[in-house]
Amino acid sequence: MSAISSIYDYSMGQPMATHSPRNPLPVAIVGAGPVGLAAAAQLAIRDEPFVLLEAGPGAGTAVDAWSHVKIFSPWRYNIDRAARQLLEGIGWTEPAPGACPTGRELIDAYLAPLAAHPAIAPHLRTGTRVVRIGREALDKMKNGERKKSPFALQVESGDGEIDRLLARAVIDASGTWDIPNPLGANGMPVPGEHTLRDRITYGIPDVLGAARADFAGQRVLVVGSGHSAFNVLLDLARLEQEAPGTEIHWAIRQRAGRPFAGQVFGGETSDALPGRGSLGKQVRQLTSSGRLTLHTDVQITRLHATGSGILVETNGKPLATALPEVDRIIAVTGFRPDLAMLRELRLDLDPAVESPTALAPLIDPNLHSCGTVPPHGAGELAHPEPDFYIAGMKSYGRAPTFLMMTGYEQVRSIVCALTGDLDGARNVELALPATGVCSSDLAGASAEGDAGCCETVAASTKIAEATGRRTDPAAPAGSCCGGATTDPGERELVQIAPGGPRELTRAGGLGTGSG
Numbered sequence: 001m002s003a004i005s006s007i008y009d010y011s012m013g014q015p016m017a018t019h020s021p022r023n024p025l026p027v028a029i030v031g032a033g034p035v036g037l038a039a040a041a042q043l044a045i046r047d048e049p050f051v052l053l054e055a056g057p058g059a060g061t062a063v064d065a066w067s068h069v070k071i072f073s074p075w076r077y078n079i080d081r082a083a084r085q086l087l088e089g090i091g092w093t094e095p096a097p098g099a100c101p102t103g104r105e106l107i108d109a110y111l112a113p114l115a116a117h118p119a120i121a122p123h124l125r126t127g128t129r130v131v132r133i134g135r136e137a138l139d140k141m142k143n144g145e146r147k148k149s150p151f152a153l154q155v156e157s158g159d160g161e162i163d164r165l166l167a168r169a170v171i172d173a174s175g176t177w178d179i180p181n182p183l184g185a186n187g188m189p190v191p192g193e194h195t196l197r198d199r200i201t202y203g204i205p206d207v208l209g210a211a212r213a214d215f216a217g218q219r220v221l222v223v224g225s226g227h228s229a230f231n232v233l234l235d236l237a238r239l240e241q242e243a244p245g246t247e248i249h250w251a252i253r254q255r256a257g258r259p260f261a262g263q264v265f266g267g268e269t270s271d272a273l274p275g276r277g278s279l280g281k282q283v284r285q286l287t288s289s290g291r292l293t294l295h296t297d298v299q300i301t302r303l304h305a306t307g308s309g310i311l312v313e314t315n316g317k318p319l320a321t322a323l324p325e326v327d328r329i330i331a332v333t334g335f336r337p338d339l340a341m342l343r344e345l346r347l348d349l350d351p352a353v354e355s356p357t358a359l360a361p362l363i364d365p366n367l368h369s370c371g372t373v374p375p376h377g378a379g380e381l382a383h384p385e386p387d388f389y390i391a392g393m394k395s396y397g398r399a400p401t402f403l404m405m406t407g408y409e410q411v412r413s414i415v416c417a418l419t420g421d422l423d424g425a426r427n428v429e430l431a432l433p434a435t436g437v438c439s440s441d442l443a444g445a446s447a448e449g450d451a452g453c454c455e456t457v458a459a460s461t462k463i464a465e466a467t468g469r470r471t472d473p474a475a476p477a478g479s480c481c482g483g484a485t486t487d488p489g490e491r492e493l494v495q496i497a498p499g500g501p502r503e504l505t506r507a508g509g510l511g512t513g514s515g
C-alpha cells in the first residue's frame with residue numbers, strides 16, 4: 001500500500017492525495033445498517049480510524065422497522081467478508097448458509113454481534129443523526145483547497161443539540177428507509193394524503209403482529225408493486241383468513257395488457273433466489289383466487305375522507321369512478337434518498353434515479369429490469385467532492401433492486417480507494433443472483449418503443465467491451481440476463497476490471513490507468 005496515493009480529483013482535474021498515515025482524522029460512516037457496518041469492518045481489518053454514526057438506538061435500526069419480514073436472500077449472500085473475518089475471531093457461529101433469515105434474525109445473528117465486536121463497538125455512536133455534511137470552512141461555491149479541507153459533519157444527538165465532527169473521508173450508508181415515496185403517481189403527496197395520514201401506513205407494517213389491530217376486519221388498499229408489496233399482500237391474506245371482514249385491494253400503476261403478467265409478479269420460478277421468486281408466484285395465485293382485488297392503471301390523484309372511509313380518486317376522474325371505499329391504505333411505493341443533508345457537497349447524481357451518474361444506467365428500472373446489476377465500486381461511486389461516497393441502499397437512489405452483497409462489494413472497493421490500494425479498488429467482483437425478469441417495459445412501456453433491457457444492456461455491453469468488463473461467457477452475447485433466465489440455478493458472474501465509464505474519459509482516473 002502506498003503512503004500517498006493518486007486518485008482522480010474530480011473537481012480540479014488532476015491527481016490528488018487521498019491517503020496519508022499522517023492524517024489522524026477518521027473516516028466517517030453514516031448509518032450502521034448492513035452496509036455501514038461492512039464499511040466499518042473493512043476499515044477495522046485495515047486498522048484505519050473510523051467513526052460509525054447511527055441515528056437510531058442500535059445497529060440495524062432500519063432493518064428493525066421490517067424485522068418481521070423474512071428476507072429472500074439466504075445467509076450466504078448476507079454476510080460481508082471482512083465482517084466474517086472479524087466475527088470468526090471471537091468465536092461467532094455463522095448461520096446456515098442456505099437459510100433465509102427474518103430481519104430480526106439478521107440483526108440478532110449478524111448485525112448486533114458485529115456492532116458489538118471490540119474492533120467496532122468503541123467507534124459506534126448510536127442516537128447520533130447526521131444532519132449536514134460539508135467541507136470545513138469551504139462552502140459549496142469555493143474551489144480552493146477542497147481536497148485538503150477535512151469534512152465537517154453536523155450531528156444531532158437525543159438532546160437536540162447540534163455537535164460537529166471532522167473526518168478525512170465520508171461514506172454515506174444511511175439508506176433510504178426514512179423517506180418513503182408518497183402516494184401520488186407524480187411523486188408528490190396527493191391532496192388529502194396529509195390530512196388522512198393517521199390512516200395511511202408507509203412501508204411494511206407487521207399486520208400479523210404489532211399492527212394487527214389496525215388492519216383486522218378492515219378494508220385495506222395496498223398501493224405499489226415490488227417485493228415489499230408482495231410481503232404485505234401475503235400477510236394480509238393470512239390475516240383475512242383469521243379475521244373475518246378483512247378486504248384486500250391492491251392498486252398498481254401498470255396497465256393490464258401484453259407484457260403485464262410476466263412482469264407484475266417478478267421472475268417467479270426463473271428467479272435465481274427462490275425466496276424472491278416465490279413471493280411473486282404466491283401473489284399471482286392469490287390474485288387468481290379472487291381473495292384480493294387487483295386494480296390496474298391506477299394513478300392516485302386525490303384522497304377523500306367520507307363518513308365511512310376513504311375514497312381514492314384515480315387518474316383525475318370523477319369520484320363516481322373512484323376505487324371502492326377503504327378504511328386504511330398501505331403505501332409500498334418505494335423510497336428516495338435524503339439529499340438535503342448533502343447540500344454543501346459537490347455531487348454528481350443522475351437527475352432521474354438520484355444515484356451516482358455512472359451507476360444510473362446499470363440500475364435504472366426504465367432501462368434495465370433484470371436486477372443482475374454489474375458489480376461496481378469506488379470508480380462508479382465517486383463524486384466531484386473528493387473522498388466522499390454514497391454506498392448501500394442510498395447509492396441506488398430511487399432504484400429498488402439493491403442487494404446487500406452489492407453494498408458489501410461497494411464498500412470494500414471504496415475502503416481500498418481510501419487506503420491507497422487502487423488495484424483492490426479497481427478489481428470489483430460480484431456474483432449476483434438474477435431476478436429472471438428481463439424487459440424495460442416494467443415501468444409502463446415507453447412510448448418510444450419496447451426495447452427490452454437486454455437491448456439496452458447490449459449498448460452497455462459496448463461500454464463493457466471498451467472498459468474490459470468481462471461478462472459470463474455462458475450468457476448469450478448482448479444479453480443482460482441470458483443464461484440466468486434459462487437456467488435459474490446459475491448465477492450471473494460479472495467482473496469489472498477498470499472503473500466506470502465516466503473515468504475512461506479522464507486522464508489520471510481511478511478506473512483505467514490508461515489516460
Ligand SMILES: Cc1cc2nc3c(=O)[nH]c(=O)nc-3n(C[C@H](O)[C@H](O)[C@H](O)COP(=O)(O)OP(=O)(O)OC[C@H]3O[C@@H](n4cnc5c(N)ncnc54)[C@H](O)[C@@H]3O)c2cc1C
Pocket residue numbers: 030031032033034035036053054055056059060061062063066069071072073128129130131173174175176177178204228341391392393394402403404405407
Ligand atoms: C423489506 C425489505 C426486504 C429486503 N430484503 C432483502 C434481501 O432479501 N436481500 C438483500 O440483499 N437485500 C434486501 N433488502 C434491500 C437492502 O439490502 C436492505 O434494505 C439493507 O438493509 C440495506 O442496507 P443499508 O446498510 O444500505 O441501509 P439500511 O439498512 O437502511 O441502514 C441505514 C442505517 O442508517 C441509519 N441512518 C439513516 N439516516 C441517518 C442519518 N442521517 N444519520 C445517521 N444514521 C442514519 C438508519 O437508522 C439505518 O440504521 C430488503 C429491503 C427491505 C426494505
